[in-house]
Amino acid sequence: MSDFRSVAAVTATLSQHIQTAINATPTLGGTTVVHRRPDAPAGPTATASRVNVFLFQTIPNTAFRAADTPTRRSGDGSLIQRPRAPLDLQYLISFYGDEAVLRPQTLLGAVVAALHASPILTREM
Numbered sequence: 001m002s003d004f005r006s007v008a009a010v011t012a013t014l015s016q017h018i019q020t021a022i023n024a025t026p027t028l029g030g031t032t033v034v035h036r037r038p039d040a041p042a043g044p045t046a047t048a049s050r051v052n053v054f055l056f057q058t059i060p061n062t063a064f065r066a067a068d069t070p071t072r073r074s075g076d077g078s079l080i081q082r083p084r085a086p087l088d089l090q091y092l093i094s095f096y097g098d099e100a101v102l103r104p105q106t107l108l109g110a111v112v113a114a115l116h117a118s119p120i121l122t123r124e125m
Helices: 006-023 043-047 103-117
Strands: 032-034 050-060 087-096
Touching (some): 006 087, 006 103
Parallel strands (some): 032 050
16 A cells, blocks of 8 residues: 555445446446445335445455565665555445346346456556
8 A cells, every 4th residue: 555545546446447347238227336334225225226345354465565665774764665555455345236137146247247357456547
């Protein structure tokens, strides 16, 4: 992590990537991507088509933990590079919609296909 906004940027980029994949499928129109704690929608929103992207676990990446040391010069203590915290972000992606037409399963298929086709979030994204 090179900036305090990095985790939020990854979540937003992942959500945008998923929304782009859903928008590319005409039969999935009207589906939105949200960022909330997982819940079971009730009432009139029970059949609203949506994908929920929720960051549920963040753990240090042990392979890259010491990759940026040292960050300061030993003589005068001046900064060589900003310290980075390598993190593994684990997301829970859940799908909601009209069960009668298997909308959650269709959304799952579209999202899995998109993430499989393009599994890396690039800097440009």
